[in-house]
Every structure is written in C-alpha cells, then in structure tokens.
Amino acid sequence: MKVLKFGGTSVGSAENINKVISILQQQSKSSKIVVVVSAVGSITDKLIEAAELACEKDSDYINKYNNIWSIHNKVIEGLFINPENDKEIQQQHDLLHEIISDKLYELRSLLDGIYLINELSPKTKDKLLSYGEYCSSTIISHTLRSRHIDAQLKNSQELIVTDSNFNNAQVNFTITNKNIQDYFKNSEPSITILPGFVSKSGSNEITTLGRGGSDYTAAIIAAAIDANELQIWTDVSGMFTTNPKLVKQASPITELSYQEAVELSHFGAKVLYPPTVMPVLRKKIPIVIKNTMEPEAIGTTITLDKKPNGISPVKGISNIDGIALLTLQGNGMVGIPGFSKRLFETLAQEKINIILITQASSEHSICFGISQNDASKAKNAIDEAFEFEITLQKLDPIVVETDLSIIAVVGDKMKSHQGISGKMFSTLGKNNVNIRAIAQGASERNISAVIHKNDVKKALNSLHEQFFELRTKQINLFITGVGNVGERLIEQIKQQKSYLKENFKINLRVTGLSNSRTMVVDDDGINLKDWKSTLANGEKASLKGFFDNAKKLNLRNSVFVDITANSDVANIYPQYLKESISVVACNKIACSDNFDYYSELKSLSRKYNASFLFETNVGAGLPVIDTLNHLITSGDKVNNIKAVLSGSLNFIFNNFNANSTFHDIVKQAQTEGYTEPDPRIDLSGVDVARKILILARESGYKMELSDIKSKNFLTENAIKANSVEDFFSTLVDDESHYQSLYKSANAKNCQLKFVAEFKDGKAQVGLEEIPEGHPFYNLEGKDNIVMFFTERYPEQPMIIKGAGAGADVTASGLFADIIRIANN
Structure with a gap:
C-alpha cells in the first residue's frame, strides 16, 4: 500500500484536481492507495485573515468569507461540467454542493461568533482551520465517485488522537496507530481520501498538527500501516540543490538520505518539513517527492541510504x-x-x-x-x-x-x-x-x-556555482561607455560567449549597459542580439543610478567596465570596489591622477578582494602592464623603460614627409579614428605622459604627472589655440616649423618618434630623432613598442611590440582583463 499526499497547490483548482485524479487512477491500478489532501490553495491563509478581521470587529471578514465560498464553488463547478447531462453525476454534484454549503454555513456562524465575542482562542482557531481540509477532501472524494472510481472518504479526526495543545498538538501514537491499523485492516476501496492537518484530542475536541501538518498526517498513516512508499506531491519536481527562485541553475536532487532531507528542510527547503520524516524514518519507508504538474519528472527519493553520485558530497x-x-x-x-x-x-x-x-x-x-x-x-x-x-x-x-x-x-x-x-x-x-x-x-x-x-x-549563487555547476563561473558585467570601443567589446563577448563557456567554464553576462544618455540593467542578463535598441529604450543615464543598480542586485563576480575618458566615472571606482565589484578601466584618468588616489584604489582592491585592472591604459591590447607586473612580482627590478606609446603620433610621423603637410596628416589621423576628436590631446603629449606615469607607478615608484618633463614639439600658436578649428589653422600657418623637424631628422637618416622614457626615478616625453638600427626606427603604422631594461634584462631589453591603437585591439585588451578576473 502507498500513501500519497497532495499539497494546496495540487488541489488549488479544478484543473489541478483533474491532474490529481489522473495520478490516482494510474497508481491505484497496481495497489491500494491512501490519499491525504491539504486545503484548497490559499484557503488556510484566507481562513486566518477572515478570523482575525472578525476578532478585530472588522466587518470585512464577511467579504473574506464570501471569497472562500466563491473559491470552493468555482472548483466544484469546474469539476462537474454540464452535470445535467448525466443523472448520476447531477446527483453527486447536488449532494456535494449541499454538503459544502452546509459546512461553509457552519463556518460563517463560527466567524460571526468570533466577531460577537471579540476573541480568537487557540481552540477556536483549530476548529476554524479544519474547514479547509474537510472541504477539499470532500470535493475530491465526491468527484472520484461521480467518475465511477472506487474511492472512500475517511475523516482523519477519527483516526489521529492528540493532546489538547491546540495549534500544535502532540500525537498519542499508541492510540493513533491502533486506530489506523484497525481501520485499514478492513478497508475495501482501492482509494481512501483523508483530510490532512486535522486531528482530535482525547476529549474529542478538534486539534491541528501545526506547520506541515498534512505532510505529518501522511507520514503518521504511512508508518502505522507499514506503507511501501510515502509520496509527497507538490508544485516542484522534488527537493532542489538550492532555492530555484534565487538560483536559476538549481536542479532537482534525485536521491537523499533521511538525515540530509531533515537538514535541508530544517534550513528552509519548504517542500518537506522535518517532523514529516520522523515516523517513516523509524520504519525505513522511502519518501518520494513529485510534481503534480509534471508527474513524469523523476522527483526526489529519500531513503535510509543513498547511492554516492561520485561528484560531490554536498547535496x-x-x-x-x-x-x-x-x-x-x-x-x-x-x-x-x-x-x-x-x-x-x-x-x-x-x-x-x-x-x-x-x-x-x-x-x-x-x-x-x-x-x-x-x-x-x-x-x-x-x-x-x-x-x-x-x-x-x-x-x-x-x-x-x-x-x-x-x-x-x-x-x-x-x-x-x-x-x-x-x-x-x-x-x-x-x-x-x-x-x-x-x-x-x-x-x-x-x-x-x-x-x-x-x-x-x-x-x-556563488556556493551553487562552486559545488554544483562543474566549476562554471558566471561573470556579471556592468559596462559604461558603449561607443566605438564598447561596441567592439560587446561584439567580441557575443562571439566568444559559447566558446568560453564550453572550453573554459566561464559564463559572461552583460548585466548593465550605459552611455551618456540612457542606461539599462537586467538581473537576467541583456540580450546582446538587440542590445542597442534595449539601451536606447532604457532609463535616463546616471552614474549614481548605474552604481545603485549594481549594488542592489548584489550579484556574484560583478565587474564594472569603464570605456570612457570621463573623470566623473573614474572618481566613482572606490564605490564599486567597496562593494567587491571589480573594475576594468580603459579610462587612464584614475591611474594617472594624484598618487594618493591611485594608491587608494590599489588598497581598496586588496581589502575588498575586487580586481582593479587597466591593461588598456598603456598599449591598448598589448600585454604591457601584465608583463611588467610579472617582472616585479617575480623579484625583478626595472631600471629603465623606453617606449613609443602613442599609436596616433606614430601614425602621424610615419606618414608625414616633404610631400605632405602636417595639417593633412593630422586631419587624416583624426578622420580614421587614430586621434581623439580633439587631436591636441594626442599631440600635446599629455596622453603619453599619463602612460609612462602609470608604468613608473606599476614599477614601484611614487610619481605625479607634474614630475614628468614634456618636450613639446607644437608651436606656441598651436598650444594657445582656443578651439580645434583654430588649432588646425595654426598647423597650416606653421607648416614650415613641422617641415623643419622632418628635414632635420631626414638629413641624419633618422625617423621622428614621440618617445617616453623612465630612468633613474625620472620620466620625460618628447619628439626624438631615432637613428637607423634602433628598435624604434622601423615602427610602422599605429604600432607601439615598449622596452624594459631590468636587472635581469640589463643590456638586451624585454621588448613588447604591436598595434597600440584601434577599437578592436583596445576592446580585446578589455576582454583580456575580464578573463583575468574570471580566472582569478
């Protein structure tokens, strides 16, 4: 014999009760079954609400009562569709309607009494709550009989005897077990329906079994009759590895021991309540948790001993x-x-x-x-x-x-x-x-x-990822600044997403996007197929709002990606780091600001275990900072750094000659995106100064931007220009100056390169004439080159060379920093 218990959701509507009936028909073919049912979904709460309103002299209890009546009536009518077409079904329908009506009239009288005396005692509350299970069990048993299914209704109060501890009665197992055994010894029907949760005291007063009472009823009966199995039917497919409402990757657990089930249920897994397990545990009766809505799902089987899964001892x-x-x-x-x-x-x-x-x-x-x-x-x-x-x-x-x-x-x-x-x-x-x-x-x-x-x-989510998800690590990205570089980064993420998940167990999710106008944040991740339209329809952009959203979501492995050149964005990094949100910065402002701020960011990164990476600050996608960090970490010491760090300036001086004008080449560089919209930022050397400053700091030296000597090659007119348009005008006017620079270098068979150097604790940037044979001489296009002279590389430097500008390579540098965090 098997005992099946169906919860409130399972009997919460006519549709669901029909699914229950299908399950009962299937299972009763092989053996007799005992069926314990809860009150119709939400009815128990509504009974309590109505009683509390009545106790408070609030006449709205009548509306609550009418709602209870309406719910039961709707269930009955949904189960007996067009009863007038069959006389026998009509009789069952009318009889059921009469029984439920009489019972609910009793309920109304009880509520009226509570209203009059202004009191709701534990004893009265137990009587009140018993109506829910009585009505649901009556409805199901009559429906079964109307469909010619061999079923019988038995009141659990006639079997389960307790003390008078109302609302949480203690079972007298000696009397209760004898009552159950005597009844089922002579029971003939293939299906017996019983209301859960309810019982009676030795003095014949209505009591209830407390939280999880319907499960407990089923377990008591299963233990008393030595059932082959206790099945708990609910609205989920078993006990899950964790709360599926909070962790989307949670999955059903196929097998558990009794002790594991007790621990999980005690700590919040509401599918099962700890007292339920005790009666069947003593008899070593298996418990199976199944889903009424998906009866074919395997569910969870709880037994004395379970087979090891060979993966993890954490269940x-x-x-x-x-x-x-x-x-x-x-x-x-x-x-x-x-x-x-x-x-x-x-x-x-x-x-x-x-x-x-x-x-x-x-x-x-x-x-x-x-x-x-x-x-x-x-x-x-x-x-x-x-x-x-x-x-x-x-x-x-x-x-x-x-x-x-x-x-x-x-x-x-x-x-x-x-x-x-x-x-x-x-x-x-x-x-x-x-x-x-x-x-x-x-x-x-x-x-x-x-x-x-x-x-x-x-x-x-973090623990589930660690113990159950084959070490797949989810990274949640909050990206601000989705212009040219940002767009390329998103495209690279979209392209590599499947590859990273399959080969490296890294699941990249873009959770937030922002530009200067709008922003969007989605806990489930933003669909990258149409991210532009999603962002365009987002809310008004706000640095604080974007941060507040990231903080509120409080997602594991969160990364803030800054692809701007905005000082306000750079100033918000500490807030992210303090929330253990890692920062990946293309923006050079933070690391080249005053040394104290740079040090603070480094300190916050260590304190809150949040990475602060900025590889693209120097050399775009080239591994310049990463290589430098490895040298320092391994105990090497940097003596000298010499580098060409501006792809835009390298492009300009590689293309400028006697047959072109400096104005035209700078204009070309601007048009092709090698310079900032305002080329003065590049040509002034400030950008290069920031880069050598960052390398000096990463080498362990305390230095400010003002400490870097800059040899400016621009004319005084160009430096004083009030606008970009005025600046370009000065280039035309002062063409002879720039031609003289070229002719001087050409006469010596040299190339013009804008060079940054750090040596003996001092740094400088400026235009230099590079002789033939020097590593910088043949540097082409927008390439960068960095030479590290260290104690291990004193004469032949370590050289890093490659494309140092461009949206794709800069995006790839950002991508590399994100992957470094994922692998951390």
Whole structure:
C-alpha cells in the first residue's frame, strides 16, 4: 500500500484536481492507495485573515468569507461540467454542493461568533482551520465517485488522537496507530481520501498538527500501516540543490538520505518539513517527492541510504531568512558552570526556538540564532535573568543583531572529504559576503553560516556555482561607455560567449549597459542580439543610478567596465570596489591622477578582494602592464623603460614627409579614428605622459604627472589655440616649423618618434630623432613598442611590440582583463 499526499497547490483548482485524479487512477491500478489532501490553495491563509478581521470587529471578514465560498464553488463547478447531462453525476454534484454549503454555513456562524465575542482562542482557531481540509477532501472524494472510481472518504479526526495543545498538538501514537491499523485492516476501496492537518484530542475536541501538518498526517498513516512508499506531491519536481527562485541553475536532487532531507528542510527547503520524516524514518519507508504538474519528472527519493553520485558530497544548499543573532558575553562567564543552562532555560520558558548555536572555546561568549520575531522578547527575558551579573559588569547586556539569514551546506559524506568548509568560506569571502557566525557539528553533515539578508542571493549563487555547476563561473558585467570601443567589446563577448563557456567554464553576462544618455540593467542578463535598441529604450543615464543598480542586485563576480575618458566615472571606482565589484578601466584618468588616489584604489582592491585592472591604459591590447607586473612580482627590478606609446603620433610621423603637410596628416589621423576628436590631446603629449606615469607607478615608484618633463614639439600658436578649428589653422600657418623637424631628422637618416622614457626615478616625453638600427626606427603604422631594461634584462631589453591603437585591439585588451578576473 502507498500513501500519497497532495499539497494546496495540487488541489488549488479544478484543473489541478483533474491532474490529481489522473495520478490516482494510474497508481491505484497496481495497489491500494491512501490519499491525504491539504486545503484548497490559499484557503488556510484566507481562513486566518477572515478570523482575525472578525476578532478585530472588522466587518470585512464577511467579504473574506464570501471569497472562500466563491473559491470552493468555482472548483466544484469546474469539476462537474454540464452535470445535467448525466443523472448520476447531477446527483453527486447536488449532494456535494449541499454538503459544502452546509459546512461553509457552519463556518460563517463560527466567524460571526468570533466577531460577537471579540476573541480568537487557540481552540477556536483549530476548529476554524479544519474547514479547509474537510472541504477539499470532500470535493475530491465526491468527484472520484461521480467518475465511477472506487474511492472512500475517511475523516482523519477519527483516526489521529492528540493532546489538547491546540495549534500544535502532540500525537498519542499508541492510540493513533491502533486506530489506523484497525481501520485499514478492513478497508475495501482501492482509494481512501483523508483530510490532512486535522486531528482530535482525547476529549474529542478538534486539534491541528501545526506547520506541515498534512505532510505529518501522511507520514503518521504511512508508518502505522507499514506503507511501501510515502509520496509527497507538490508544485516542484522534488527537493532542489538550492532555492530555484534565487538560483536559476538549481536542479532537482534525485536521491537523499533521511538525515540530509531533515537538514535541508530544517534550513528552509519548504517542500518537506522535518517532523514529516520522523515516523517513516523509524520504519525505513522511502519518501518520494513529485510534481503534480509534471508527474513524469523523476522527483526526489529519500531513503535510509543513498547511492554516492561520485561528484560531490554536498547535496544541497539552503537558507532561513528572518534571523536575529544574540550574543551573551563577558569575562564573568569564563570557567563558571551553569551559564549555558540558565540561558537556554530562560529561552525555553519563553517558548523561543533556537536555530543555531556557537560558543567560543574561551567560554567568553555564547552566540545563538533565533527567529527575528522573537528577538525583543528574548532580549528582555535574558537581560532580566542575568540582571545581577550585568549590574556587576560580569556580563555585558545581550547584543542583538537583526536582518540576518542562515545559509547551510548539507551532505552526508562531507566529513570524509577535505576542504568543503574551506571552499564554502573562501567562496563567500571572494564575493565579499561577511560571515557573522559559523556552526558545524562533528558529523559535518551541515555547515551553517549567518550572513546579512541582502547577501543571500549572492551567497547561494556563488556556493551553487562552486559545488554544483562543474566549476562554471558566471561573470556579471556592468559596462559604461558603449561607443566605438564598447561596441567592439560587446561584439567580441557575443562571439566568444559559447566558446568560453564550453572550453573554459566561464559564463559572461552583460548585466548593465550605459552611455551618456540612457542606461539599462537586467538581473537576467541583456540580450546582446538587440542590445542597442534595449539601451536606447532604457532609463535616463546616471552614474549614481548605474552604481545603485549594481549594488542592489548584489550579484556574484560583478565587474564594472569603464570605456570612457570621463573623470566623473573614474572618481566613482572606490564605490564599486567597496562593494567587491571589480573594475576594468580603459579610462587612464584614475591611474594617472594624484598618487594618493591611485594608491587608494590599489588598497581598496586588496581589502575588498575586487580586481582593479587597466591593461588598456598603456598599449591598448598589448600585454604591457601584465608583463611588467610579472617582472616585479617575480623579484625583478626595472631600471629603465623606453617606449613609443602613442599609436596616433606614430601614425602621424610615419606618414608625414616633404610631400605632405602636417595639417593633412593630422586631419587624416583624426578622420580614421587614430586621434581623439580633439587631436591636441594626442599631440600635446599629455596622453603619453599619463602612460609612462602609470608604468613608473606599476614599477614601484611614487610619481605625479607634474614630475614628468614634456618636450613639446607644437608651436606656441598651436598650444594657445582656443578651439580645434583654430588649432588646425595654426598647423597650416606653421607648416614650415613641422617641415623643419622632418628635414632635420631626414638629413641624419633618422625617423621622428614621440618617445617616453623612465630612468633613474625620472620620466620625460618628447619628439626624438631615432637613428637607423634602433628598435624604434622601423615602427610602422599605429604600432607601439615598449622596452624594459631590468636587472635581469640589463643590456638586451624585454621588448613588447604591436598595434597600440584601434577599437578592436583596445576592446580585446578589455576582454583580456575580464578573463583575468574570471580566472582569478
């Protein structure tokens, strides 16, 4: 014999009840089945709402009652479509309608009584709540009979006997088991329907079994009749690896042990309640959790022993919200027996359940987690109980922290696998999830941590990724500045997304996009096929709004990508880093600003475990900074850096000669995108000065931009030009000056290159005549070149050479920094 329990969602509508009936028909072909049903979905809550309104003398309870009546009537009419076409069905319909009407009239009288006496006692509440299960079980049993299915309704109150602890009655198993066994010994129908949750006391008063009562009813009956299996039918396909509402990658767990199921259900997996397991655990009866909406799905099987999956001992990650953490501490506790006993007795007297306990080995403090709803009551009771010790300053007043949650990693065999707790806490730490308390039993079946409620989603996703997703790491990108380079970066991400996921287990998601006009942020990721239209229809852009959205989402592995040249954007980096959001910057302003700000960003990066990468600040996509960092990290010391760091200036001087004008070449460079819209930024040498400054700082030297000597080759007229148009006019007027520069170099068989150099703690930038044979001489197009002279490379430098400008290579440099973070 099997016992099947169907929850409120499963019997929440005529459509769902028809699915239940199909399941019952299929299963009753092979054996007799006992079916326990909850109240129609949401009815229990509506009964409580109506009673509370009545108790408060609020006549709106009548509207709530009418809604309850309407829901049941709608279910009945949905199950008996056109009953007048069949006389027998019409009789069942009319009889059912009469029974439910009579029962709901009783309910109305009870609510009227609550309204009159202005009181809702626990005893009355149990009687009130019993109507839900009675109505649903009656509706289903009559529907089965109307369809000529061999079914019988039995009232659970005639079988399950309890004490008089209303709202959470304790079962008298001696009497209850005998009642159940005697009844089913002589039961003939293939299907027996029983209401869940309800029972009666020894004095024949209606009681209820408390939270998860319908599951408990089913477990009690299954244990009493030694059922082959207990099936819990709900609206999800079993117990999941974690909360699927918060973690989209969560998947059903096919097999669990009883102990694992108890741990997961205790810590928030609401598919199953811990008391449910106990009666069947003693009898070693398997529990199967199935989905009424998808009966073909495998679901979760819970047994005494489960087969090892060979992948990970962690079976699930769960959480409890609404937690308060209370800490009792003081020097007067050390070495004095009895403090714990007094503390826990005080809480027990107040009927406060302790969810988590941890105590320092020094005995200086005891920390415990309880429901936040009980926090105030607990504090008052404890402060009163220990008033004498607190007055003598042997103890501190109890400290209460609220707005917390507990997350728990659960698995039977975690004890025999090294590093589970290490992986758990390092994963949380990398994502800046602060842990307030830790609890771990000697069995290591459960490792629990208390965190802030705002970090739960990030914590669950991070841990699930670590333990269940074959090490696939999701990176959430917030990109600001989607112009030419930004567009190329998005295209590269779109192109490589599948390749990275398949070959490197990196899942790149663009979660936020912003330009100077609009911005858009999407928790599910932005579809890159039509990102331009999505961004165009976004909300008004705001640096603060973009940051606030990223902070609010609080996603794991978040990266802010700055592809602007905006100082306001550069100034917001600290806010991202403090939220453990990594920063990838194409923008050179932050790293070439005052040294203190540069140092602060580096410090915040280390403190909050958030990467701060800016490879594209120097050499676009060339691995200049990365190579330099490897040299320094390995113990090498930089003595001299000599470089051509401006692709735009290199393009200009490679194309400028006696047969062209300086004006035309600069104009060409501007048109082809090699210079900024204002070419003065490039030609003034400030951009190159910023780059050599960054390299000097990365080499370990403290230096400011003002320390860099600049030898300007522009004329005074060009420097003083008030606009870009005026600047170009000066180039025409002063052509002879620029021709003289070219002729001087040409006469010596030299090439003009704008060179940056750092040596002996000093730096300079300026136009130089490079002789034939020098590594810079044949530098073509927009290429950059950097030479590192170090203690290991004193004479023959390490040389990095390649394209140092252009949207594609700059985007690839940004992409490389993002991948570095993903691999961190």
